[in-house]
Amino acid sequence: MTYPAEVTPPRRRSAPATRAAILEAARTRFGAQGFDRVRLRDVAADVGVDPAMVIRYFGTKEGLFAAAAEFTLDLPDLTGVGADDLAHVLMPRFFGVWEDDAGFLSLLRAATTSEAAAAKMLELFTGQVAPAVAAVVADRAPERAALLGSQILGLAVSRYVLKVPPLAEMGRAELEAWVAPVIRHYLTSPVAVESS
Amino acid sequence: MTYPAEVTPPRRRSAPATRAAILEAARTRFGAQGFDRVRLRDVAADVGVDPAMVIRYFGTKEGLFAAAAEFTLDLPDLTGVGADDLAHVLMPRFFGVWEDDAGFLSLLRAATTSEAAAAKMLELFTGQVAPAVAAVVADRAPERAALLGSQILGLAVSRYVLKVPPLAEMGRAELEAWVAPVIRHYLTSPVAVESS
DNA sequence: CTCCTAAGTCAACAACGGTTGACTTAAGAC
């Protein structure tokens, strides 16, 4: 069994390849352990590289984290989506971010501890959720976006960090069914009370 | 102006008094910074005491945290409460825990990072929310409790940790008005989908 | 006044972990 030349692993990777490998390992570690508990030495070991390489490519531990926690929600355009379809459009995207993007979990874990991470998470609310919400809603868009975000955030923490049994084991469809009316409510219900 | 003898501050406090002062300072610090970022030296300095005292009274940093994060939700009995009154009964208690009990914030901040804290938070769901919910609900009590908990948790993180502007500044009444239908839904709506 | 004990201080240890700078070696160019 012979391997094509292109696949033969080079004894030394290219710089971008190592950089990418480090970043990937960092994503996983930060997502699983949070900023403070991750040791640069561990990340380096995951990749099979000296800790100095991490510094070489990312300057500092915080630089590494910033790169690892970089990601976009990339919410779909909600213009013209009916009230009853909102959840069905939004939830798959949330599941995607939760389960396929270690950057989100990294940020989530760090947000309760690091001022910088909290700011980044906050920017997610104002920079990505709020505009998407504004497309379907006329009044109180910031409030509605924040409330929606709080529910999504709470679900993420409960399901993926705390792993609350009923939530962690629940199928996507069932969870969506439970949450759909909440999304509908936050995005479309008329305001109940004047802001004092 | 003379002070009664009992009030005259002793040059040395009693052991329980110092212990309590340390615990209080720890609560505040842990609630504001999370487990890893708090230095025993800071806690000691807050109280005006040597770091060794912290160890003397709590054995270890983790022991101190365990004591600081100790608290009970103490939810009211929901038996006989009408569907429309659930939020009005529950929310004041949640506000109380959020704003007056630094133990909760400590736990919240630590839960995303420490396995032990996460377990403790989880026990809050199963040991305190779930039983309270079971009193008003026949079917799917665990799921309902978990979903309710996820929303409450999300609100706490958004309002007190991230300080998302619309939520952080929103009055209690308005927030309750927004959330009430959600609580109602999670606790009383008939199940929409079979668990696969 | 004098002990005795509990409250408290002090200095230092030891491990940990981010960061650095000098050195080594692979691999492509000529």
Added chain:
DNA sequence: GTCTTAAGTCAACCGTTGTTGACTTAGGAG
């Protein structure tokens, strides 16, 4: 083959921080 450069290693530094044990002192009991 040799030279150059980029990829990578190595050892050590140095600040931080939980933790310890020996020492000090206040203050009530006798």
